[in-house]
Amino acid sequence: MIKNDKVKMGYQKIISMGNTTIISKECRIVGNISGSCDINVAGEVYGDVTTERSVITEENSIIRGDIKSTGAFIKGEVRGSIRVDGNLIIGDTARVEGDIEYRSMSIEKGAFFSGKSSVIDEDSKKE
Template identity: 30%
Template structure:
């Protein structure tokens, strides 16, 4: 099951290797996936998909770093990083995107606009 850890003074959640969750995860804090999630992940922090991590479903987060595999769509409000060993089969929406050589991306990418703080109503 997911558990709460302390890393660098910040609390975060972790799904360890050899663990599978089927369903939806909603997290207010950062989360690291080293196991398998079959379902949707919604995070109001940073999502890290570790080298042994796999998500089959959509991800919605503020920031994300992918080292493992995702089969599904990813919507990131800020920065998405695809590391060299990552594989993403699905569409991306992100404000900023970094793709290392060797990463696999099969899908459509839409870059989100920076919101204007002008406040015109």
């Protein structure tokens, strides 16, 4: 559940009303996922997650791999690098171990982050 209005507004800006791929909490995927849709992970992914849209990880979800997307709201566990060309929110239940790159970012009180962080500038976004 989203606990405060400020984060809820940010979350709603990240996700679009288009197609969404959902990895349910009972599901474990071993391998990379890529697409042009929003991806919501409630289960486990052992591989990279790449999309032209947004990634949302639910509380108690696990990703062991890199994330590359336009936006992300992380509420679960991620071990790998995260590159977000837009807004990155690390929620209060998140545990992130790896380097992150972002255009804008917020980390909620209670979140765990271990790694390097850097802002994406216009030149590096084109890579």
